[in-house]
Amino acid sequence: MTRDGDARTPGVDPEQLWLNPDRPRRGRRPAFSREAITAAAVALADAEGIDAVTMRRVAAEVGAGVMSLYSYAADKDTLLELMVDHVSGELPADGDLTGDWRADLKTVARLQRALMLRHPWLPAALTTRRSLGPRTLAFLEHALAALRPTGLDGATRLEIFAQLTAFVAGHVAHELTQTAAAQAPDRAAAEARYLAKVVEAGRHPELAEALAAPARPVTPEATFTRFLNRLIDGLDTG
Structure with missing residues (x-):
């Protein structure tokens, strides 16, 4: 109506x-x-x-x-x-490309993450929008050009960019939630105690092994970089 x-x-x-x-x-x-x-x-x-x-x-x-x-x-x-x-429009649409598509695509993802952190409402907004305006199209053109050295057809490059954007939006949404949760240390401590008791019960050996692994860097930047590398380095262009 x-x-x-x-x-x-x-x-x-x-x-x-x-x-x-x-x-x-x-x-x-x-x-x-x-x-x-x-x-x-x-x-x-x-x-x-x-x-x-x-x-x-x-x-x-x-x-x-x-x-x-x-x-x-x-x-x-x-x-x-x-x-x-x-x-x-805050995203550079005419930045230099190195020709190393993985490095360039990681730069694209970092630019997207920085934009979403500046505008925390953006990840949720991206799940409901239905059109591409001129500024968005300019950055999309840049990202597709970054993927040209893969030799993939245009439709596949478009899918990869969509997948990357969805990953960044989802990660930033989680990152913002974690930041808010960190401001409530009692809740985090309660979660840790709960998981410890779950592991002690012995019914989740896979989870127990995961939680017993050496700690990894947990800063937002380190976590994002680790996940991003896993995503992009694993892309199959064959």
Whole structure:
């Protein structure tokens, strides 16, 4: 349903969203831009989380009436698409490639992780968006070029990039959860005691062996690098 109660086709029309000029669809041109609206929404999500982003709150941030905002973004789904593409502009789309596709792909992943850590709402947003804006497409083009030395066809390279992005988003989401959990040491201690008792019962020998292994570096960077290396170094291009 629309805000007026009329039925409409769900989803965002990418042609309408990305190929039209930056102007309202109807009425007099307001004294603000789609870019300003999107930047305000991003700042709000960064500060308070994605649930804080409503059309009314964003309108207040830019000093506009909420109805005039709908000229640029029909609903929150559309605004979310704009937000994702806006922050994707922070990713370098014309960086130098070394020709070592594994090294270049790891650089792509690290850039994605840094972006998602700057904008903690982004991993969840990526699971619901349905279109690729111009800034996102520019970085996608760069990533696909990084994979060209593999000799794989374009469709397979696109799948690898999608797999990589899903890995980074999932890892960052887990990383953010772990960071929050670290602020509750009692909970972590309780989890450790629970697992110790599970192992002592003797019914989970595989888990017991895993927990008895020498400790590995557990800093966020070390953990991400270890997982990333395992993923990319194991890719089969044959």
